[in-house]
Amino acid sequence: MRVGILSTGNIAATMAGTVKQMKEARVCAVASRNLEKAEKFAERFEIPKAYGSYEELAKDEELDVVYVATPMSEHYENVKMLLNHGRNVLCEKSFALNKKQAEEMIHLAEEKGLLLTEAIWVRYMPMWKTLRQVLDCGMIGEPMTATANLCYLIDQVPRLMELKLGGGALLDVGVYVLNFASLVFGNEIESITAKALMTEGGVDAQNSITLTYPGQKMAVLNSSLRVISDRKGVIYGTKGYVIVENINNFESIAVYNRDREQVAFYEQPSQISGYEYEVLACKEALEKGWKECPDMPHAETLRIMAQMDAIREGWGMKYPQER
Structure with a gap:
């Protein structure tokens, strides 16, 4: 290709x-x-x-x-x-x-x-599918709560601090925690509560998002440009829990039972950088005549964009292109 x-x-x-x-x-x-x-x-x-x-x-x-x-x-x-x-x-x-x-x-x-x-590279990676299989097979019972943190010391990157360039934590790193929550609970969201700490330039330097879903399920998500975080995603179920190391490129998935004993462990397969999977997905789509990739269909892109729109609206954060 x-x-x-x-x-x-x-x-x-x-x-x-x-x-x-x-x-x-x-x-x-x-x-x-x-x-x-x-x-x-x-x-x-x-x-x-x-x-x-x-x-x-x-x-x-x-x-x-x-x-x-x-x-x-x-x-x-x-x-x-x-x-x-x-x-x-x-x-x-x-x-x-x-x-x-x-x-x-x-x-x-x-x-x-x-x-x-x-x-959005994580969507195309084998470990994304592995986590989906872990949740679907009932190893931790019914997932009820998820947390995810993705924070980097990147407030010195000029484009991330510029409102006119689409800056802020939400669109750059917050998009990953939202995609993680989507993997766990889907996109039938009942409510979104979000708070942000804004820079003088009007972008979110740090934010915290809480999503609630039918069945009294909840995701609590954090992203920031100003601190280092553990990058972990944790999913709590009725029979156990899962810890994902690095939700930006799943390094491992550890599964624990109700006694907090590790019962399964999955390691990231060897990769070039992780970008190869989205390239391969495009190649397959072109060969099969698809106009979108099943790993990240258009409808999913639009749902995540709508979530970020709603979050920014609550903050009163508008890009110059939207005014």
Whole structure:
């Protein structure tokens, strides 16, 4: 599968380095708004074509899929431009700034008959499916409560502190804790309560979200740009509990019974970086003629975007593009 990469930042570099080690795909082109940056990136990862504008890459008909690694504030325009040029797209999380943008992107992909999927990598990983199987087989009885923490010391990253660039903890790391809760309880949410500590620039530096579900079930989620956390997800059931190490890339899943004895343990299989799974999912989708990936269908992307919209509305946090 011939891959193009839009942007030359750190995430783009991880993807390029990953695909370089895969036999199923290769990076054939990279684009930056600065030709020199694109050429340096291309030389670093042995990519044959470097473009000094995004539109040049969009016009490259030899590409099977384009990976969008620009800031979240750019996804809407970048993805639409690519779709209008006939390119299939793998778009980094968060997919868009809000549900309205996401809907427009998805509708355009459907009109054009093109593949469009969100690159929230954990959804495509084998360990995501392993955790689903653990919960479905009843090892911990009925899950009733879940907690998840994902916090990093990243408040020095300029784009994360800029409201106009889609900054804040919610869309960058909070999206992972929301996806974790979705895996455990689904998306039939009865109520959302969320609090945030805001920066002077108007983005959430730290937040805490509580979701309630039918059957008196609850998820308590924390994300932050200013502290280090254990990155754990814990699921409490009627017969035991599960501890997931690193909900951003499940390293292990430990299962405990009602006596707090470990009864099962699952380790992450060897991986290049973890990004390879979303690339393989795109390859399968293109081979089978799918316009979305089953691991992260459009409906799921829209549900998570709607949750983040509701949370930000409660904070009064609007991006300039929404005003």
